[in-house]
Amino acid sequence: MPPREGELPVVPDPAPMVDGFGRRIEYLRISVTDKCNLRCVYCMPLEGLPWLKRDQLLSYEEIRRIVAAMAPMGLRRIRITGGEPLVRRDLPDLVAMLSAIPGIEDLALTTNAVLLGDQAEALRDAGLTRVNVSLDSLRPERVDAIARRPDSFPRIMDGLDAAERMGFQPLKVNVVLMRGHNDDEIHDFAAITRDRPWHVRFIEVMPTTANLDISANQFVSCREALDRVRELGQLEPVEGPAGNGPATYYRFPGAPGTVGVITPMSHNFCDRCNRLRLTADGQLRPCLFGELQTDLRALLRAGKPLEPAIRETLRIKPERHDLVPGSDAGSGGLVALSQTGG
Ligand code: SAM
Ligand code: SF4
Numbered sequence: 001m002p003p004r005e006g007e008l009p010v011v012p013d014p015a016p017m018v019d020g021f022g023r024r025i026e027y028l029r030i031s032v033t034d035k036c037n038l039r040c041v042y043c044m045p046l047e048g049l050p051w052l053k054r055d056q057l058l059s060y061e062e063i064r065r066i067v068a069a070m071a072p073m074g075l076r077r078i079r080i081t082g083g084e085p086l087v088r089r090d091l092p093d094l095v096a097m098l099s100a101i102p103g104i105e106d107l108a109l110t111t112n113a114v115l116l117g118d119q120a121e122a123l124r125d126a127g128l129t130r131v132n133v134s135l136d137s138l139r140p141e142r143v144d145a146i147a148r149r150p151d152s153f154p155r156i157m158d159g160l161d162a163a164e165r166m167g168f169q170p171l172k173v174n175v176v177l178m179r180g181h182n183d184d185e186i187h188d189f190a191a192i193t194r195d196r197p198w199h200v201r202f203i204e205v206m207p208t209t210a211n212l213d214i215s216a217n218q219f220v221s222c223r224e225a226l227d228r229v230r231e232l233g234q235l236e237p238v239e240g241p242a243g244n245g246p247a248t249y250y251r252f253p254g255a256p257g258t259v260g261v262i263t264p265m266s267h268n269f270c271d272r273c274n275r276l277r278l279t280a281d282g283q284l285r286p287c288l289f290g291e292l293q294t295d296l297r298a299l300l301r302a303g304k305p306l307e308p309a310i311r312e313t314l315r316i317k318p319e320r321h322d323l324v325p326g327s328d329a330g331s332g333g334l335v336a337l338s339q340t341g342g
Pocket of ligand 1: 211
């Protein structure tokens with residue numbers, strides 16, 4: 001029976017999206033732009049990259065149609081990323097469009113937070129539930145040196161304040177570790193979790209063509225990070241906050257926040273992978289790395305059905321990535337994570 005006026009259509013029983021290795025996929029990371037207002041040393045070259053042209057980008061309506069096709073197949077959670085997603089105009093409009101799709105239970109954003117202070121309220125009102133903020137140092141001059149854009153630090157702090165005021169929870173803070181840049185701040189970051197309900201996640205840097213020097217010579221393992229954190233006190237393993245991704249979490253007894261580690265290099269977690277990725281130009285990727293992708297934009301623009309292509313992308317999802325420390329051999333020609341939505 002068709003829905004009555006004003007009633008949402010009933011979501012059909014999900015035919016779960018399961019890949020060739022039996023992994024249940026219910027999470028889509030959507031990159032809305034390849035552009036960024038920062039130039040983090042481990043991510044984007046200082047001179048930028050050859051940007052996508054406007055007509056290559058998916059429109060918000062095209063993104064909505066892709067999500068609307070995947071929700072009845074079992075898609076439940078979405079993260080908007082980039083590039084820097086907040087540099088794309090009118091992002092709250094997209095958030096409102098996606099949060100209205102039946103079946104979507106969780107809609108989160110990964111951002112460098114430079115523009116979050118201005119947009120947090122509109123994003124919350126549009127239906128955003130959570131944010132992850134990238135913050136690689138607690139020292140203003142270091143943030144500017146890593147991000148290679150002056151005056152980023154106060155704006156990022158404004159963004160974090162706004163995120164807390166808007167009640168985005170859990171609030172996750174991503175820290176990419178680099179020897180000589182921020183490895184002496186592991187204590188400081190961990191100590192914050194004793195005072196604030198932040199979930200600080202240390203991330204091992206992954207090699208891409210643009211960062212080979214850093215990934216070869218400044219790599220810090222999360223095992224080392226955890227050893228340093230334990231110098232501050234005993235840690236207990238805990239269930240992570242909502243949004244079960246690849247991180248493993250710990251807590252100082254009684255602390256409001258947690259310390260997480262994301263170990264793509266030292267401990268491969270691909271067996272738990274639960275996601276697909278949609279690039280800003282409409283390529284559905286089964287893995288962050290490698291060359292496999294399906295051109296959903298071409299299908300959409302030709303008026304063809306999406307579901308067979310989505311199922312085929314699931315079928316070819318690789319068992320694991322083949323990253324090689326300090327080499328771009330396994331990254332499938334990826335210059336920077338900003339190109340696929342890290
Ligand atoms: N611009 C947003 C931001 O920085 O949060 C979203 C896009 S960014 C590509 C997503 C995440 O990937 C950030 O937490 C960033 O620190 C991380 N990242 C980027 N390049 C990385 C690399 N080579 N290795 C590990 N993490 C990386
Ligand atoms: Fe931009 Fe995020 Fe890459 Fe930094 S990590 S350059 S903020 S896309």
